[in-house]
Amino acid sequence: MGNNPINSWDPLGLEIAYGNHPVTAGLYHSKIVITPENQARYTNDPRFQNVDANGKRFATIGAGPEDGSLTYGANRDRDVKLKCENKTPLALPSQYKDEDEAIDQLFNMGDRYNKSRFSYVLFPTDSQDKFRTGYNSNGFIKGIGVAAGFKMPSNTGAITPGYTFPVPASAFQPK
Numbered sequence: 001m002g003n004n005p006i007n008s009w010d011p012l013g014l015e016i017a018y019g020n021h022p023v024t025a026g027l028y029h030s031k032i033v034i035t036p037e038n039q040a041r042y043t044n045d046p047r048f049q050n051v052d053a054n055g056k057r058f059a060t061i062g063a064g065p066e067d068g069s070l071t072y073g074a075n076r077d078r079d080v081k082l083k084c085e086n087k088t089p090l091a092l093p094s095q096y097k098d099e100d101e102a103i104d105q106l107f108n109m110g111d112r113y114n115k116s117r118f119s120y121v122l123f124p125t126d127s128q129d130k131f132r133t134g135y136n137s138n139g140f141i142k143g144i145g146v147a148a149g150f151k152m153p154s155n156t157g158a159i160t161p162g163y164t165f166p167v168p169a170s171a172f173q174p175k
Helices: 077-081 099-114 137-147
Strands: 015-024 027-035 057-066 069-074 085-089
Touching (some): 015 099, 015 137, 027 085, 027 137, 057 077, 057 099, 057 137, 069 137
Antiparallel strands (some): 015 027, 015 085
16 A cells, blocks of 8 residues: 555655646636556557646546537646646545556546537536536536445535536446
């Protein structure tokens, strides 16, 4: 357990974490930041060509509007470039044999979601509303995290509209 950044304190920040960054007018955008413990596995992975202040490879998972749809993307420009605030490490769910399997699952779920995307709305309404028009990036991050088995933070540390209206788990499953 000593070097596992998910289960103990890790000064290098190797982890899968929830984070966010400011967008406008005090509102924040949610993302997942992945700094894998197994750095060697990701040396040639095009998703992990970002390097943090500690010299560690990382990738981000996020979503945003594209042609009226909420669209998943790895390493979206602002997700990588803007400082990650309110970073919260996510404990590795027991269903995964290791962190690498969880990382693979998160990217696969994002790809599956993009095959049948929801409409994008800046401020989603009640998730029980039968006339729901769409979701936003904050709801995407909570939805993919929950669907992948992570215990997502209940408090994001910022104003993240839509986080309480997660994209349904079914959107991340094989079709």
